[in-house]
Amino acid sequence: MLHSKAVTIAVALYLITTGFPAHSQSYPARPVRLIAPFAPGGGVDIVTRLVGQKLGEALGQQFVIDNRPGAGSNLGTGLAAAAQPDGHTLVVVSVAYAINRSLYKSLGYDPKDLTVIGLIASAPNLLVVHPSLPVSSPGALVDLAKRTPGSLNYASAGAGTPTHLAAELFNSMSGAALVHIPYRGGGPAIIDLISGQVKVMFPGIIAAIAHVNNGRLKPLGVTSLKPSRVAPGVPTIAASGFPGFEAENWYALLAPAKTSRAIVNMLNVELNKITSAPEVQERLARGGAEPLSGTPTEARMYVLHEMKKWAKVVAASGATVK
Template structure:
């Protein structure tokens, strides 16, 4: 796996340093930019994309137009960008399954070779929540309960192969337990059944369950990132709760077609770094459960390669198959 990761990183470096269409950086952009969002309007992905598009339009003095292209688990819109002219005028912000899908599906594009990374937009930690009827108030107690229970615990997920699903399987593998996964078509039905006590555990993004945590209808045991969440600062991480190294963080990144001129990538990255550092932008993203990120294009490329490798291992070990 390390050899594969090294090879993919080399591919990224080669793509970014190869002979690309040239133009003076001062010429870009001179017309509107299209930002493809591969989900329907509404929701965290769409909100984040529109927030960045608004600020980027002002910074570039050119319209950045968001176009929603839902379908095929987010792959329809992504494919459109993979085959677009690599001139800096077509971008995509894939959904959080972007690094997972290559391990589950035969895709009409190459997730690594067909895109030029621009910037890591933001990260989305999950929170491990349980129904209050589950007699466990921390990760250690949950693991002990699962090991000693005559009937296996079950956990909801928001769809086969989603981050919520893989979080549960990684938790199983690292803790030595075997909770049973119950598939739902989206996070809404999963939360509804968790509130009703029909399932016991769920790895959720924070906004859909925060009010239920605050009201006591759900118990928050831990967050899944490497640091505590600003939205739930009193809740420890899974890693500090007894499973060191546990890290499940969904993310949004901005990509262009492979071969996009470096001058365009650099201009976009420079402006977006500034935008993501704006206090009001950070507050608005945080309110939607997204922790603003930033960094270089190379950093996003490495992030993608790492997660493809990481989730591929979890998927193979858990025997997960595309539905």
Template sequence: MKLLSTKSLAIAFAASVVSMSALAQNWPTKNVTVVVPWPPGGPSDIAARPWAKQLTEGLGKSFIIDNRAGGGGNIGTAAVVRAQPDGHTLLITSSAPIVINPSVYKNMTFDPLKDLAPVSNLLRVPLVLVAHPSVPAKNLKELIAHIQSKKGQFSYASSGAGTPQHLTGELFNSVQKLNMTHVPYKGSAPAISDLLGGHIPMMFDSTIAIMPHIKSGKVRPIAISSAKRSPLLPDVPTFAEAGIPAVESYAWYGLFAPAKTPAPVIAKINAETIKFMKSPEFEKIRADTGSDYVGDTPANFTKFVQAESAKWSKVAKQSGATVD
């Protein structure tokens, strides 16, 4: 009886492996909903829409972008968490709901590290510290001295509480003990508008959003948060070059599936995504946004997400940043 039981288990296991392999081979068997938990036209769409277009053309099923905004990305992300884990509901999002929101929102309905399966990073965009031309500082050392001279009466803007822009500002604030006041806006556009008008002196924003205003000379770039200089801003030093290596930060955008999606399905989605990321169309997107190539395996992307979660949890705790 014991031998029969072991044999039966082996047969059942083999059948399940064959079944999952068949599921992966046939994926997608129907149209795929791709939730972007932000309004249309935002940075996440820059990666999501061309990705969906290529997979639609290559796999014969429609990949439909569903912009489901609200709650700092939590509403759309929660919808994916609740979806069937069969590869037909996916998530493309910025880092906020994955590695920041759990530390700044008091009431989260899901745990991103447990309830989502990372597939691949798509874009990793550095943030630029920019100042209004009226700020009497041409470099980071002068800016720090200017902020310190204000003795707590200096503000910086971000595209919203709990965003990478906000937490990068808090990281800078904490590392340099600057005592700046955070002013959150509802998106990059209104924050940039107030910066251009001189109503707020400084902000962090992604190269995607701020580059046109740097090129026009309406804002002054002070430093960039990447590990090395950006080809888009070759004359702008990194924080590390300016003596503050702890301020390294990116606005990144990744692809996720619901937890418990079969590993072979995840592997196929990843393979199709990497194929897209090596296409000429995506090469141009990377060049235009200043992103490094960040296509990766699900295992490596999982490690990256875990490290980012630990990093921003520490920053949130030190700064006391909260949203609700």
């Protein structure tokens, strides 16, 4: 992950070496369409509105939020890929962008038609179990699963969702062989987990933390490489015997691939300023998210790494969507 403090020098050097050609100074010339490829109210929508508001304030033009849900975010992402590469159509994507490349037989667009401007934030999932399960750590869960093969199931928000693939990554790294029970959405899955119909889940941390705090769910580990401020005292899975385990829902800003380097650089600089602002960091923290920053090149490399990682998990899970 590319955190604000860690990249300050890198960003400064990047700007010195790239600079801003004169034609970028007239951008944006009109309101910018900022696509959120999910329905209003979710994490992507919230992050998109926050970024759009701050970019509008910084650049003196309105950033109009355009919610275009459908096909697991492929519909809205495809609209951005097909847009004119003049910087006036952008899209905020999540980890689903990396997962979908392997999950869907046809995306409806070519990922090569998009370029990554920068990372915005990331939020971990939380490995939780029903309180009746006699385990208190990820390792103990794996031991129990191996002693009673096929007896432990886990809920997900649906096949191919981050809650599903986080569990499959855990299966592949631990050998736990937890059995998948897909639901139509995270809400029904958590309800059945609380009632004991299923025993394990990897929900988003904000969806789970209230139930953890009132004792309805037992936390075993967070899926980020660093502990989460939202779940103090809960160790990372990586530090609990599974080094390198990481499954986070990240957000990134993308543009059509042929957008000028000057505009991409300008937006990257403004995005880094936004995620470094204390007010924005506090708003992200309330949603369980950590701010990210870095150069466009660093962001692209991170997204490519995520695509490769999740391709292996999707293949191992057998999940596919036509």
